[in-house]
Amino acid sequence: MMSFLALLTRDLRLAVRAGGSAFLALAFFAAVVTLVPFGIGADSALLARTAAGILWVAAVLASLLAFDRLLQLDMEDGSLDLLALGPIPLEAIAAAKGLAHWLTTGLPLVLLSPVLAVLLNLPSRGFLALITSLAIGTPALSAIGTIGAALTISVRRGGLILPLIVLPLVAPAVIFGAGFVGSTIDGIQNGAIWLLSAFSLGAVLLSPFAAASAIRIALSG
Amino acid sequence: MNVPAVDFIAADRLTCSRAGRVVFGDLTLRARSGQLVVIEGANGSGKTSLLRLLAGLLEPTEGSIVLKAEDVEHSDAEERRRFVGWLGHQDAVKPQMTPAETVRFFARLHGSTGNSSDPLKLVGLKKMADLPCQYLSAGQKKRLALARLQVLARPLWLLDEPLAALDSEGKVLFTSLVTAHLASGGIAIMATHEPIEVPSDRLRLS
Numbered sequence: 001m002m003s004f005l006a007l008l009t010r011d012l013r014l015a016v017r018a019g020g021s022a023f024l025a026l027a028f029f030a031a032v033v034t035l036v037p038f039g040i041g042a043d044s045a046l047l048a049r050t051a052a053g054i055l056w057v058a059a060v061l062a063s064l065l066a067f068d069r070l071l072q073l074d075m076e077d078g079s080l081d082l083l084a085l086g087p088i089p090l091e092a093i094a095a096a097k098g099l100a101h102w103l104t105t106g107l108p109l110v111l112l113s114p115v116l117a118v119l120l121n122l123p124s125r126g127f128l129a130l131i132t133s134l135a136i137g138t139p140a141l142s143a144i145g146t147i148g149a150a151l152t153i154s155v156r157r158g159g160l161i162l163p164l165i166v167l168p169l170v171a172p173a174v175i176f177g178a179g180f181v182g183s184t185i186d187g188i189q190n191g192a193i194w195l196l197s198a199f200s201l202g203a204v205l206l207s208p209f210a211a212a213s214a215i216r217i218a219l220s221g
Numbered sequence: 222m223n224v225p226a227v228d229f230i231a232a233d234r235l236t237c238s239r240a241g242r243v244v245f246g247d248l249t250l251r252a253r254s255g256q257l258v259v260i261e262g263a264n265g266s267g268k269t270s271l272l273r274l275l276a277g278l279l280e281p282t283e284g285s286i287v288l289k290a291e292d293v294e295h296s297d298a299e300e301r302r303r304f305v306g307w308l309g310h311q312d313a314v315k316p317q318m319t320p321a322e323t324v325r326f327f328a329r330l331h332g333s334t335g336n337s338s339d340p341l342k343l344v345g346l347k348k349m350a351d352l353p354c355q356y357l358s359a360g361q362k363k364r365l366a367l368a369r370l371q372v373l374a375r376p377l378w379l380l381d382e383p384l385a386a387l388d389s390e391g392k393v394l395f396t397s398l399v400t401a402h403l404a405s406g407g408i409a410i411m412a413t414h415e416p417i418e419v420p421s422d423r424l425r426l427s
Contacts, residue, residue, distance in 0.1 A: 006329035010318070017317035078311030081278060082369075085302045086330050220279050 003088045004096055011100035015066070025105045026112055029062035033116040044121045051120035052130060052181035056174045058116075059109045059134060063141045064166060066105055068159030070097055070149040075218065080153075084219055094211035098146040098204075106138030122181075129184035133177040133196060140200035143207035144169045150214035154221055172199050226406055227304055227376035228289040229253040230275065235284035237270045244270050245426055248284070252408045254376075257399060257419050260412040262426030268412035269310065271426070272379045275410060277302040290376065306375035308383050312362040313369075316355035320346050320365050323354065328372045340368035344394060359386035367398060378402060380411035 015022065036054050037047055074080040083093050113134050114127055122130065148166040152158030176196035183190050229251060236246040244267035252258045260268045273279040275286060277298030288295045288304055295301050314323060324340055341347050344364040349357065357365065363386050370378060378399075384392055392415075399409050399419050411417075 002332055003330045006326055010315075010326050013322075014315060014317055076311070077315070078309045078313035079315070081276075081307055081309050082313050082327075083330075084278060085276060085305050085307050087303065087332060088330075 003086065004092050007083070007088070007093060007096040008100055011097060012103060015100060015104040018069075022104045022108045025062045025065050026108050028065055029058050029109055029112060030116060032058040032061060033119060037120070048121040048123055051117060051122040052126060052133075052185075053174075053178040054120060055113055055117060055122075055130060056134075056137075056178040056181075059113070059138065060141060060167070060170055060174060062109055063101075063105050063138065063145060064163050066101060067145040067149045067162050067166065068152070070101055070146060071153045071215065072149070072158065075153050080215070080219065084215070090212035090215050091208040094146055094150065094215065095208040097149075098142045098207055098211070101145065102139050102142035106134075106142050110134045110138060123185050125187075126181045126185040129181045129193075133180045133193065136193070136200050137173040137177040137196050140173045140196075140203040141170055143200075143203040146207050147210045147214065150211035150218070153215065154218040172196075226291055227254060227408060228292075230286070230288045230301075230377060230408060230410075232271075232275065232286045233284055235271075235274060235286070236282045237267055237274060237279070238282040239270060243282075246283075248426075250275075250410075250424055252410055252422075254406045254408060255403050256408055257403055257417075257421040258408075258410045258424055259417065259421045260410065260424050260426060261414075262412075266426040268426060269381050272309075272381050272410065272412055275301075275377075276305045276307055276379050288377065304375055304377045306370045306373045306378045308366050308370055308378070308380045310381050312359075312366050314354045314357070314362045314365055317353060319351050319353055320357070320368070321350040323365060324368055324372055327369050331373055333372065333374070340371040341365075343371060343398075344368045345390075360388055360391055363387050364391060364394070367395065371398070376407045378407060378409040378411070380409065380413075382413055383411055384413055384415045384417070 033054060040046060071080065074083065084090060110131060113130055117127060117130055145166050148162045151165060152162045155161060173196060176192045176199060180192035180196060183192060232248065232250040235248040237244045250258065260271060262268050270279060274281050280298065285296060286301065288301045290304055320341055341350050344367050346361060346364055346368065349361065354362065383395060387395060396418055402409060
């Protein structure tokens with residue numbers, strides 16, 4: 001556990017010092033959400049109706065920003081060799097990487113989302129649902145992104161391929177997350193939040209093993 | 222810091238292929254406690270690949286590797302890894318972290334709570350301990366990598382061009398560290414193009 005925390009702490013420190021990935025993700029999130037009304041017009045009813053979907057898609061895009069550096073820097077500077085020779089399994093290393101990504105990107109997005117929801121005229125009934133859905137869904141984004149980062153770790157300019165791998169895989173989170181917010185606003189009870197929870201739990205549980213397998217292949221390449 | 226005892230590492234009839242090309246084949250190597258083996262060879266002859274095979278980072282195409290430690294023979298790569306102290310081509314130094322943080326991180330990663338300043342003092346980086354590593358020279362980063370080796374306290378040192386970028390004082394320091402490691406019962410296997418003033422066996426890859 002001490003080794004896991006040591007790696008997590010190091011990655012959090014690096015994320016803060018190396019260009020402030022949390023700030024970049026938040027700025028990107030805000031920029032996308034601010035830009036959309038310029039594109040679709042100042043129809044407040046239309047914005048209110050589409051707010052949940054816009055916020056969810058913007059959160060997905062913002063979370064993509066840091067994935068290409070999640071493992072690639074460690075691969076390039078030789079740190080990954082040392083981590084692989086360390087006392088914790090690659091699965092734990094992948095889990096620490098995913099958790100660090102969520103703490104520096106996913107969690108700040110969750111916290112900023114209510115502010116941006118106001119800009120999009122999201123009905124007040126949907127605020128709690130939005131925060132809840134992002135809090136449950138963003139760990140899935142980090143988990144799936146970690147798999148994508150591991151798969152592209154030794155690919156030159158893998159950052160360009162990574163979104164093509166990750167975006168289709170996170171589509172269920174967007175569907176269930178935005179669907180839950182929309183149904184809550186409409187006062188309809190459905191199982192979207194449970195489906196989102198199940199999807200997120202599955203992604204978080206599977207991610208360390210899938211990512212570790214990809215890292216293993218990359219190290220032996 | 223106590224280094225766990227290791228009796229020997231033996232590679233038998235190793236073949237290594239990369240991207241469909243046989244890098245080397247039918248290679249046999251044996252190093253026992255207290256022994257230094259220097260791997261020599263031209264660029265591309267497979268020195269780094271051999272070190273990665275011994276570390277368990279690569280799987281051989283053919284052949285086997287056995288490490289005996291504490292009366293147990295380990296042939297599994299995952300098991301072998303926990304005996305390896307690795308110094309690779311890249312320095313594995315994060316420019317945003319200080320040398321003190323780097324050493325402390327590896328100490329914590331390996332479950333050690335020892336004083337992180339001692340290894341830095343040993344390699345002559347005490348004065349730079351709190352300076353971000355981006356300001357270190359290539360030689361100083363190599364010294365930091367040597368400090369990291371001290372912290373890991375692993376019995377099998379696998380060193381890829383450890384003398385590169387080191388000045389004459391750094392080379393003397395490296396020699397003393399290797400000598401102390403071997404005296405404590407460790408094994409060192411290194412790939413280098415430079416002479417080293419420590420009694421060693423040579424393995425030439427063609």
